Amino acid sequence: MATVEVTFTPLPAHVRTARLVATAVARRSGVDEALLDEVRLAVGEACSRAVEAHQRHCPAEPVRIEMTDQDERFVVTVSDHAPTATGRQAAPAESSDSAGHDRMGSDGGSAIPAGFGLAVISGLADDVRVLSTSSGVSVQMSWPSTAVTS
Amino acid sequence: MDLKLGHYNKDGIEVVDVEGEIDVYTAPRLRELLIDLVNKNNYQLVVNMEKVEFLDSTGLGVLVGGLKRVRAHDGSLDLVCTQERILKIFRITGLTKVFGIHDTVDEAIAAKKSEK
Numbered sequence: 437m438a439t440v441e442v443t444f445t446p447l448p449a450h451v452r453t454a455r456l457v458a459t460a461v462a463r464r465s466g467v468d469e470a471l472l473d474e475v476r477l478a479v480g481e482a483c484s485r486a487v488e489a490h491q492r493h494c495p496a497e498p499v500r501i502e503m504t505d506q507d508e509r510f511v512v513t514v515s516d517h518a519p520t521a522t523g524r525q526a527a528p529a530e531s532s533d534s535a536g537h538d539r540m541g542s543d544g545g546s547a548i549p550a551g552f553g554l555a556v557i558s559g560l561a562d563d564v565r566v567l568s569t570s571s572g573v574s575v576q577m578s579w580p581s582t583a584v585t586s
Numbered sequence: 587m588d589l590k591l592g593h594y595n596k597d598g599i600e601v602v603d604v605e606g607e608i609d610v611y612t613a614p615r616l617r618e619l620l621i622d623l624v625n626k627n628n629y630q631l632v633v634n635m636e637k638v639e640f641l642d643s644t645g646l647g648v649l650v651g652g653l654k655r656v657r658a659h660d661g662s663l664d665l666v667c668t669q670e671r672i673l674k675i676f677r678i679t680g681l682t683k684v685f686g687i688h689d690t691v692d693e694a695i696a697a698k699k700s701e702k
Contacts, residue, residue: 481642
């Protein structure tokens with residue numbers, strides 16, 4: 437089982453790095469080339485979400501992303517430590533942080549609702565699980581990969 | 587450079603050329619440009635996405651925000667995009683129904699003129 441873990445300071449500038457690492461590991465794990473754009477986009481969305489949550493609640497805490505080969509699937513888990521109002525299993529379309537902040541909405545003309553990123557992720561990965569606890573949210577996504585024989 | 591922006595006027599329509607990646611880090615610059623253009627009374631906008639290599643929901647939010655701003659002045663914001671990898675996120679989110687999406691800048695401009 438191959439595992440790569442990356443932790444990064446919750447800054448928007450590092451989201452691209454996380455995307456590129458995840459795409460590279462996905463390729464090595466045998467994820468089909470045609471799916472790599474989806475991996476890049478979904479991981480980027482999850483990391484952007486986590487970064488924004490940390491900037492609001494715990495800017496000194498790093499965001500963690502784990503990438504694993506597991507039973508012919510490439511599994512990515514993005515975890516944040518931003519506390520949520522309730523700890524509950526949240527469906528992607530329902531998830532929102534406690535403040536209900538909209539992304540890029542500081543001028544009052546917010547364009548997209550909270551939880552939109554998770555909705556995008558659900559459209560990209562065929563298996564998405566969101567676990568929301570009082571201590572943070574983990575978004576786990578997976579794609580099929582060919583088994584690597586070593 | 588992650589994101590390169592430029593704009594020019596053609597036939598009374600402001601065309602914004604975007605090159606590179608639009609994500610949570612770079613999207614604020616595009617947002618500022620769109621706000622600036624609207625503040626300078628440019629309400630007919632075409633955003634050329636043909637050289638965009640990556641677009642996420644933050645970028646979508648900026649485009650939707652731009653659309654809302656110009657519509658407040660009875661204007662419009664259309665897109666130029668033929669890249670399937672970029673069109674995919676518009677499809678997933680249903681925003682293909684919200685934005686006029688054209689194959690070329692000239693087509694986008696012609697469509698705007700025929701609406702008048």
